[in-house]
Amino acid sequence: MSAATLFEKIWATHQVSGFPGDRAALVIDRMTLHELSGGYALRDMRQAGETPRLQSYQIFAVADHAMSTAPDRGLHDSVSPRGGEMIASLEQSCAAFGYRYARPDEEAHGIVHVAGPEQGFILPGTTHVCGDSHTCTVGAFGALAFAVGASEVSTVLRHAALIVQRPKSLRIVLNGKLGPQVFSKDVALRILADHGVSLALGYVIEFAGPLVRALSMEARMTLCNMAAEMGTRYALIAPDETTFNYLRRTVPASLATIEDAVIRWRKLETDEGAVFDREISVDVEDLPPQVTWGTTPRHAVAVDGVVPDPRASGDAAMRKLAQRSLDYMRLTPGEPIASIPIDAAFIGSCTNARLTDLRAAAAILKGRKVARGVRAMCTPGSMKVRADAEAEGLDLVFKEAGFAWRKSGCSNCAGREGPIWENLRVISSTNRNFENRQGPGTRTHLASPATVAASAVTGRITDPRTLLAGGF
């Protein structure tokens, strides 16, 4: 057999039948459901009296989007209008069909892309879908995991398969070592700044290279998560010892079964000599922490840089977009990034709310206080992350610094706490800085959790290296 990429191997084992335009019907192994896209589909099936063809072990359901993150939340509490109804509906549908639904008072509750991996639900070499654009996050395990809409969630429930157009392949090779206080989030923002938000439109990304091998599973998930902002719905990282050790801890199967699986999973790497449609390499040596200044994730610059001049950027359309972004963000060209005052700081989301993210932020917050007037909030990615953080005493560090210590959920990554930051400037460990994304008029600066923590402490965007020289 000729040399194949990881993507080609997964495609070949799941392809049932071809369709015109380089398409195939792929068997879908697993699906994660949340109360929006998943809720609609299940309710419609129940009302139509249909029985889904996905079996109970193929489904994991969590209400994360509309779920309240208040410390005293009840089972169906939501800030969103009719949110409680959507959460209850998902829970009832799962009960009716025998699907595993994680209640908000369980450790298994969390943002789908955080809780799924923690519960051992994401396995290398599988096909996996979820009605959420950041489903590619869990491609970090070598699973072909991709976003679908609510209608396609129904299709998968009905057929256990989906017709998929085969993407072209893009390998991004990451070389070098990250400096202190620099994280995979900074690498993703740099790639976006250099290559734009359409870099991977129509492609599956495979992240590879020495840096990827050195990253933890959490950091790999952050990288794959941000691939959604690079224009793709597919990101992959070949599984290795780091992956297998994570799965040994999390997959609910006997050790013997898992070791059998590991033998198979080791074959899930891109063969030497396999051909990609496109390859780029990125050197991260000397990369400084990155922060966005505009309203698209490609608007990233070094934290020690300045707000760029729109007249210097690309073509006419890009200049126009940059000017519009500056107007929305109320910034002026040439202004140092590290002088911009902030009103709020947020650590949360499927991008950066895992235990290692909270540790990085806590290392900066320890013994410090959030600046006067700054509203700071942390929503751990899952109840397990929250419990693990509390076992290490991180909750006390956050609380003593002046952060609100919340429960798990998507929270204000997508403005799900109501308009608490209306017209405010927020530094955020999330993935999207779109206009009005985090609330009406909210001006979002994307950054790593360390940069968010450092900025919360000083009250202006701050290079975390100025507060903590070493790693955490």
Added chain:
Amino acid sequence: MPPALTRLKAIALPLLRDNIDTDELIPVSENTRVSMSGWGDGLFASKRYLDGVGRTLDPSFILNQAPFDQAGILIAGDNFGCGSSRESAVWALRDYGFRAVVATTFNETFQRNCIVNGVAPLAMSREDIESLAADVMRDPWREVCLDLNSGMLFRDGTADPGQAFAFRLDPFYCTLLTTGQTEDDLLETLRDAIDRRRDSLVSAAPWLRSGVLRKAEPE
């Protein structure tokens, strides 16, 4: 099943910006409906209304100006529909009355959401889009006509082939849109083959049955 779409004649709305995202098409604050229909008044809500749920129209937003308020074709730039995969972005467009979006490129999940809801995502070069949009702004009341089978788009009453624009639409998607056939119909014919493949995958890899542990019930 969405109604089949072959030809369309409608007012066009030019919104020549890149990266129009699904948060803009349907903001989270509009995500209050629990069914897949009735989303039209939420379209562009954060731009369209002065007071959100109060529904006071902002006259400065182009969708609120005649004749664009009757538009059925949207014209935009790069990477249309990026961001969240929420299908409600397409439901809002469709329920408002849009049956086609013309853009240079589309987010893939958004494009698929269009197809399953009978909205045509049509790709054109930036040059052609700018030319079409300028022409529409000169005479917005004159409708734009398109024909999915011929892959051509032109201003109403134009016989001059020099004033017609070619768009790209994947032939497979074109078939689905023009026939009203769905991918569910196609998958239905593969039932046995899908079952056999699933069985063989699971029997070769028993760990696939591991699922997620249930919470232990309190004693």
